Amino acid sequence: MILLAFLLATLLTCGFALIRGGAPERLIAVTFLVGAVASVLVSIHAKPMPGGFQLGIFCVDVVMLFAIGGVMLKADRYWPIAVAALQFLSVLGHLIKLLDPNVVTVLYWIANAFWAVPQIVILAIATVRHSHRARRPGGDPAWANPSRSTKR
Template structure:
């Protein structure tokens, strides 16, 4: 799982943004970060079930569930970052569908899209957390 330095750096980034969201974020940021961390960990456990070149049904189900969470957040949360997270998660689900339909895309392209969109989602959560924290500080609701 974490045999290389890039994997460790990526895991540290995910955990750091998750902690930042839990400590400084509002309710939507905490829900988004919690769902992403749960999905990330569940995907790590499920990703070897189908092999690296086959369809990974467990990871696909987790990604669809994450898409549904972000759709609900876009609908209910008064923030703009869930729109970006939802769009990136839709790109992940679309990539799964492309592999399922055997559209002759290189498997390396699939993994690149999935990994880069994960960083984009975490960046959206981090930016959303920062702005929620700053809004609370501006009105004096944050005791820091």
């Protein structure tokens, strides 16, 4: 039931970001959607390694970290930094299980899945804020503009 609620929240938030968000919000939404589908497919087709480590989901999370990190580096927004940090914590949860297979499986699941909830909340808030800023004169630039930086 919790998984179903999370998937519904993810679909609604990502759909909202795809419709009303700027380029960074849309890219992160696509990353979340592709990551969710890939995680479900991997968990259906791949068995956990001895000790419970899930290599396939770890790989999905690492690819998502790089995608979110790329948006973070180019976007003219602060919120992708928080989303990337939360994704990094999820990847660290996998590494903890890999280094210590005795970590309780429930704690491993919580260490990975927990961070997705605040990521979805941040995306929803970022999309609302973008839609408000986009109505102002001058709009809401999506990407950092290197020509605006101060030259010394």
